[in-house]
Amino acid sequence: YAIVSGSSMSSPHTAGAAALLKGLHPTWTPSEVKSALMSTAKVAGVLKEDGSTQARPFDMGAGRIQVDRAASAMLLLNVPAGAFQAANPASGGDPKTLNLASMANDACGGTCTWTRTVKATAAGSWTASTVVPTGMTLTVSPSNFTLTAGGTQVLTITADVTGLPIGTWAFAQVNLSPP
Secondary structure, three states: OOOOOOHHHHHHHHHHHHHHHHHHOOOOOHHHHHHHHHHOOEOOOOEOOOOOOEOOHHHHOOOEOOHHHHHOOOEEEOOOOOHHHHOOHHHOOOHHHOOOOOOOOOOOOOEEEEEEEEEEOOOEEEEEEEEOOOOOEEEEEOOEEEEOOOOEEEEEEEEEOOOOOOOOOOOOEEEEEOO
16 A cells, blocks of 8 residues: 655645535635635644644645534635736736735835735634734734625725845744634
8 A cells, every 4th residue: 555645646636625525615716715714724733744833824824624624614715717828927016916815025024914805605703813924924804704695896006015024934823713
């Protein structure tokens, strides 16, 4: 027998999970399916190859997908048609403007800001919380919001990394939870 891991295994598993979600929610766009999978993925307890060190986003992406939780995702992010082409840096675009469930900036030297728009699949209220390393602050505005089913909310996420060493990657997390 053999144990196979890595992207050659995660890709077909994720494609199958996406097909299941699309079957359950035929009106969701591909980017909404992706955001449901990413935003409900398990992060805590996902370990590096050594079996004892917590994995980082470069090791695990958004985490270990949980199709059952993704099927019940209450907030989705959509990337409109043509947005990826418009964000292509080779044509003057900015990938940081994409409405993705992840955010990165490899040139953040002080404060960095991202804008994301979430859409509710059901009515509810949400509160933003963050998990950050020492030396970093992360704010979400608004930090509390209420939506009806189908309603949208624009969020502004600001990272202040002035307390971190220059030239290193730092990872943080934004959680949007019902109160």
